[in-house]
Amino acid sequence: MxxxxxxxxxxxxxxxxxxxxxxxxxxxxxxxxxxxxxxxxxxxxxxxxxxxxxxxxxxxxxxxxxxxxxxxxxxxxxxxxxxxxxxxxxxxxxxxHDIGHGPYSHAMEKSIVEEVHHEELSLLFMQELNVEFNGQxxxxxxxxxxxxxxxxxxxxxxxxxxxxxxxxxxxxxxxxxxxxxxxxxxxxxxxxxxxxxxxxxxxxxxxxxxxxxxxxxxxxxxxxxHKTGVVAELILTKILKRAKELSQKGIILNCSQPLKFFLNNKISLIDFNNSILEKFALLDDYDVMGAIKEWQFHDDFVLSSLCKMTLNRDLLKIQMGDDKPNKERLLGYIELYMKKHSLSEKEAAYFVFKGKIKNQAYNKNDEPIRILKKNKKVExxxxxxxxxxxxxxxxxxxxxxxxxxxxxxxx
The missing domain is CATH 1.10.3210.10 (Hypothetical protein af1432)
Structure with missing residues (x-):
């Protein structure tokens, strides 16, 4: 054999x-x-x-x-x-080390699961595998x-x-x-x-x-x-948040069963028992992209518009700078968009928002990168x-x- x-x-x-x-x-x-x-x-x-x-x-x-x-x-x-x-x-x-990543993981962590970091899920997966592999x-x-x-x-x-x-x-x-x-x-x-x-x-x-x-x-x-990548991920986060908001109001959204479960339920790290981990393990990029293709035809203006933006790469405009954006400008844009599409302020805020990004190649406060000198000193x-x-x-x-x-x- x-x-x-x-x-x-x-x-x-x-x-x-x-x-x-x-x-x-x-x-x-x-x-x-x-x-x-x-x-x-x-x-x-x-x-x-x-x-x-x-x-x-x-x-x-x-x-x-x-x-x-x-x-x-x-x-x-x-x-x-x-x-x-x-x-x-x-x-x-x-x-x-990365087995706990969900679909489009960073967008997922900020929307569908309640601030559960992928490293925490990686550990849960490793512990579950350890049971299957008899402690190896x-x-x-x-x-x-x-x-x-x-x-x-x-x-x-x-x-x-x-x-x-x-x-x-x-x-x-x-x-x-x-x-x-x-x-x-x-x-x-x-x-x-x-x-x-x-x-x-x-x-x-x-x-x-x-x-x-x-x-x-x-x-x-x-x-x-890259600013286009940043805005694309933010739009994806907004799509998932809007889908969760609608689902929890009882509005039915067509999508895969695993995705539907996470839209219908508030899940934090403490909730991740074996059954929920198995449901999470069924999720991947195809669930999310398949849902977005379906939701572009939904009656909800916010959800359908954001989905079309992603599918057609017709994204929101993003402007970056060293200074915080003017609050009056932000409110002005929200008001204009509310009037144009008869939206509430909360709905318009899905399309007009601000934020910040940080880049630090090396953090002196973290575990340092140590250099071993020829005299055996470490710096x-x-x-x-x-x-x-x-x-x-x-x-x-x-x-x-x-x-x-x-x-x-x-x-």
Whole structure:
């Protein structure tokens, strides 16, 4: 009787061939929770700006696992003792670090589920998988929660220079075509070491770290916080909020059963029992986009208009600046739109609103990126660097915006 070959190979456009290290990783990848990530976009609505940005969280998770393998090899070569169980825990934790993402996750977190962060859901999924896999994820969960005594292992998974950031910068740069984000992840990994149980970068790798931080800053302004992408995601958030508002008034909206459940119920983290987690696991981008295609014909003006905007890429106008938008201007636009379409102020506020975005490539108050000097002293990268721009990169930059329908400018 033939058995399935579980040590398969992926052909990845970024790294080339990626090998699955063991049968547990194969079985986790094959699980329906993980396969769902094939249907969750990595960059949400960014494809409306960069048409190639259609890659998925599945791509990203596999890529993270691959560079984690490279990191483990490098650290072992440099004499860092990592047991087989610890190695496996690192692979499992990084593979599943994003498994809690919902469809168009950031819009989802602000509308359908009540401020439940994807990392909290990732942990719930990992705990559920651990039951199915008879406790084989115990150590991975410990590492993921930061409860394992070896601090550098968490830093490989979640820090300001982790495998997650290394993969998404390079991958998102590749698929969006924005070359400024194309970091040298191989060089960064080769320069990694562990000192006093902390992840460090050897001094000769400092320029690669500087390039990484500059790339992160540029990718945020050029891609993740591109004004068209920002307004598209905000419109999607408004669609889901309006759909939830109508559903909870008893108005029937055609959509998939899992989406209908989250529209009809207020769900916070405390509500996520096994049954609700299973319903969440049935949700993906197709549920949301299928619903939007259906809702464009709904009688509700707000819902149908916002859906048509998204489908036809006829978005609200967004203006960004360094100063907070004028309140009188905002109220004036709301009033004009109310009159034009006989809307209430609450309804018009779905189309005219303000907000702000923040870009900070490096946060000195978080876990630092440590540079190991030749004299064995460890310094924060900002102190170790001779580049003045790193100090600038550690300062948050806030921009304010106002969104409104183009038609109010024609009145």
């Amino acid at each position: 033939s058995q399935t070959n579980k040590l398969k190979i992926f052909n990845d456009p970024i790294y080339g061939f990626i090998t699955i290290p063991n049968t547990l990783i194969y079985d986790l990848i094959q699980h329906r929770y993980f396969q769902r990530l094939r249907r969750i976009s990595q960059m949400g609505m960014t494809y409306l700006v960069y048409p190639g940005a259609h890659h998925t969280r599945f791509h990203h998770a596999i890529g993270c696992m691959h560079i984690m393998q490279k990191a483990v090899q490098t650290l072992r070569f440099k004499g860092v003792d990592i047991s087989d169980d610890e190695e496996n825990a690192l692979y499992v934790a990084i593979l599943l 994820l115990d150590l991975a969960i410990q590492v993921f929660k930061g409860e394992y005594h070896r601090k550098f292992m968490l830093q490989l998974i979640s820090s300001q220079l982790d495998m997650d950031r290394m993969d998404y910068l390079r991958r998102d740069s590749f698929y969006s075509g924005v070359a400024e984000g194309n970091i040298n992840s191989e060089r960064l990994i080769q320069m990694m070491n562990v000192q006093d149980d902390c992840l460090v970068i050897e001094e000769k790798g400092i320029y690669s770290v500087e390039m990484f931080l500059v790339a992160r800053r540029l990718m945020y302004w050029q891609v993740y916080l 924060d990268v900002v102190e170790a660097s001779d580049q003045l721009n790193l100090k600038a990169l550690s300062k948050p930059v806030t921009k304010y915006f106002i969104c409104f329908p183009k038609v109010v400018l024609e009145v």
